[in-house]
Amino acid sequence: MENRLNVMMQKSFSSSSDVFSCGAYRVAPRRTHKIGLAAMTSVFVLIALAGCSRTPNPDVWATVNGHPIMKSEVDKYYQTKVNSMQQQPTADEAAMLKLDILHQRIDEEVIRQQAEKLHLVATDAEVDAKIAQLKAPYTDQQFDAKLKSQGITLEDVRRDFWLNMTTEKVINKEIESKINITDDDVNNFYNLHKTDFNLIEPEYHLARIIVTSSPDQQVKNLQNSKARNDAEARKEIQTLHNQLETGGNFATLAMNYSEDPNTSSSGGDMGFIPESQLKSDPAVFGAVSKLQPGQITPVLPILETGSKQPAGYMICKLIAIEPAGQHPLSDPRVQQMIRQQLHDSRSRLLQGAYQEVLRDKARIVNYFAEDILKNAH
Helix, strand or coil: CCCHHHHHHHCCCCCCCCCCCCCCCCCCCCHHHHHCCCCCCCCCCCCCCCCCCCCCCCEEEEEEECEEEHHHHHHHHHHHHHCCCCCCCCCHHHHHHHHHHHHHHHHHHHHHHHHHHHHHHHCCHHHHHHEEEEEEEECCCHHHHHHHHCCHHHHHCCCCCHHHHHHHHHHHHHHHHCCCCCHHHHHHHHHCHHHHEEECCHHHHHEEEEECCCCCCCCCCCCCCCCHHHHHHHHHHHHHHHHHHHCCCHHHHHHHHHCCCCCCHHHHHHEEEEHHHCCCHHHHHHHCCCCCCCCCCCCEEEECCCCCCEEEEEEEEEEEEEEECCCCCCCCCHHHHHHHHHHHHHHHHHHHHHHHHHHHHCCCHHHHHHHHHCCCC
């Protein structure tokens, strides 16, 4: 129910940008602790002190209250970003991307300095604990190989964890502690968006684990697990089914072994699917319709279009069924989701304003932006 209502109410809220989206290793903070950043604005906005002379050191691309942000920092994140692109950017596209990364680095430095003033910086012990959680699914050799394949180091990971945790502490104190959602707020939202809580047909909240027989398909699961042929795919999916029947955690197994690039990172969660859409695959609907929430299907074949030969196999789990009709405000789940959505929306607004106020108070010089204007032809 919660996920379904969350999906319905996304129409009313726009998501904020992720302050850590260009980091070397993505460790996303909780959704309510993101600082909203402007996407890409004119380079004029990036120049805080007009007319400043260029720093004698060409490797310094910006300063925040005198603290330098180095070209090498931007280049590192830039290269990580470019490595994930299908084609190399043009010269202008590269400059825009570097400006975007530098703008983000400036915002991060502003927050870092504020955290030091408030004595809210993350400790080494806190970072070590997060690193241990990140490494838990891997051997030391696997973890080192994963970092190397992404062109990052353990120090990069530590820095991103430290920044995420430090930022979260600042936001908790300066923003989250001051947010209060009243009953009137909840009632007003429901009355304005009442139709969003009306389902025209039943919807099924499903999760799935997929194993394919295609050796060329890229996978994004935690174990980098990939079946190379039909025999391996059948053996692996049956092994996973056996583990589920003996108490294995569906989400954990999906993250580690599912070859579905769209759902493996979220534990196989497919969200809510309308009954009419589910019926388009009679075999899947027939299996799912026999389940009670919490149960799983037998192993189901995924057939190739045309030949009807197995291209892979899957296991589906029924998480919940939402009946058609209007969901009333008296439903505690409706109230909870509205309250959470209102809290998140207000948090994004206050975080964006907070970031701008901190920038206004800081002495920021963006030498890279000045150079772009100076060398324009």
